[in-house]
Amino acid sequence: MSRVIRFHRHGGPEVLLIEEAELPLPGRGEIRIQVKALGLNRAEALLRKGSYIETPGLPSGLGLEAAGVVESMGAGVDGFSLGDAVSIIPPQSMVRWPAYGELATFPADLLVKHPSSLGWVDAAALWMPYLTAYGALIDIAGLRPGEFVAITAASSSVGLAAIQIANHVGARPIAITRTSAKRQALLAQGAGDVLAAEEEDLEARLKAIAGPQGVRVMFDAIGGPLFVPLTAAMARGGMLIEYGGLSNEPTPFPLFTVLSKSLTLRGYLVHEITGDPARLEAAKGFILDGVQKGALRPVIARTFAFDEIVEAHRFLESNLQLGKVVVTL
Structure with missing residues (x-):
C-alpha cells in the first residue's frame, strides 16, 4: 500500500x-x-x-x-x-x-x-518551468543575444526560468508583473527591467525600453486585455507566444496591429517539446548544461x-x- x-x-x-x-x-x-x-x-x-x-x-x-x-x-x-x-x-x-x-x-x-x-x-x-520556457524562447522563437524579450507572469516558476534562459543566451529580459510589489525581487533574479501592468502604461514603457524597433518576442501566460499593449509594442515580424490563459476576461484579437506589423500570435504547450524525442533531447541538453554551469537554477x-x-x-x-x-x- x-x-x-x-x-x-x-x-x-x-x-x-x-x-x-x-x-x-x-x-x-x-x-x-x-x-x-x-x-x-x-x-x-x-x-x-x-x-x-x-x-x-x-x-x-x-x-x-x-x-x-x-x-x-x-x-x-x-x-x-x-x-x-x-x-x-x-x-x-x-x-x-x-x-x-x-x-x-x-x-x-x-x-x-x-x-x-x-x-x-x-x-x-x-523540468516543467525550464522545458516550457526553453520550448518557447529557444526552440520556437530562436531568441538571440542582445534582443529584448518581454515575459508576463514573471514571478512564476516559468517566468523566472525564462528570465534565466534569456540571460543565459545573452538576451535582455523585461519582466512584467501585476504590481510593483515584486519589482526588487525580480531585479535580483536577473530581470533587466520590471514593469507593473496595473500601475504603468505598458505599451509606452515597453517602447521606451526597446526603442523604435519594438520587442520581437513576447512570452505570455495571461491573455485577456493585455494583448493590446503587448502587440502594440512588438517589432515588425515579431512573435507573441501564448502558453497560458490566467485572465478571466476575453482576449481581443488586435487585427490591425497584427496586419500592419505582420505579427505571429502562437499558442504553445510544453507537450510540443516533450512529445518530440529529438526536440526533447535538445531541450534536456540545453537545460542540463545550464544547470551544470550554474546559469539555470x-x-x-x-x-x-x-x-x-x-x-x-x-x-x-x-x-x-x-x-x-x-x-x-
Whole structure:
C-alpha cells in the first residue's frame, strides 16, 4: 500500500485527500519511483477545479513533476538501476501518470538522472518551468543575444526560468508583473527591467525600453486585455507566444496591429517539446548544461510537507509566491 493524493469531486484545495492505495507493479517500459519531492503547477489546480485540458474520471490523481529514487522497474527498461536518483519530465497526461504519491510510476523515457548538484527539491522543480520556457524562447522563437524579450507572469516558476534562459543566451529580459510589489525581487533574479501592468502604461514603457524597433518576442501566460499593449509594442515580424490563459476576461484579437506589423500570435504547450524525442533531447541538453554551469537554477518559493497538500495548493493559488512551490516527502 502507498499513500496517494486524489480528489473525488471538483473544487478548491480542500477536495484533495490523502488515501491508501494498492499500486500495480510497473509494466513493460515503466519505472516506479519512491518520491522524495513534488513540484506543484497551476495545471494541477485547474485539473482539481475541473477546468483543465484533461477531463478526468473521478476519483482522480494528479501531479506533473517529481523527483525520487528508482524503486522498481518493468521489463524492457535499460539504462537505469534500482536506487538511481531521478527526476520526471512532465507526462502528456497527469491523469494517466499522476505524480502525487509516495510511489509513482512513469514511462522510463520520461526519467532523467539529474545532476548530483541538484537536491530533491530543486530536481522536482526543474523540468516543467525550464522545458516550457526553453520550448518557447529557444526552440520556437530562436531568441538571440542582445534582443529584448518581454515575459508576463514573471514571478512564476516559468517566468523566472525564462528570465534565466534569456540571460543565459545573452538576451535582455523585461519582466512584467501585476504590481510593483515584486519589482526588487525580480531585479535580483536577473530581470533587466520590471514593469507593473496595473500601475504603468505598458505599451509606452515597453517602447521606451526597446526603442523604435519594438520587442520581437513576447512570452505570455495571461491573455485577456493585455494583448493590446503587448502587440502594440512588438517589432515588425515579431512573435507573441501564448502558453497560458490566467485572465478571466476575453482576449481581443488586435487585427490591425497584427496586419500592419505582420505579427505571429502562437499558442504553445510544453507537450510540443516533450512529445518530440529529438526536440526533447535538445531541450534536456540545453537545460542540463545550464544547470551544470550554474546559469539555470530553480527558484523555490516555499516547501510543504506531504500532509500539508491542501495548504500547499492554497499557497499556490495565492499569487504571493516568487518561484516554485514544492512538497517534500
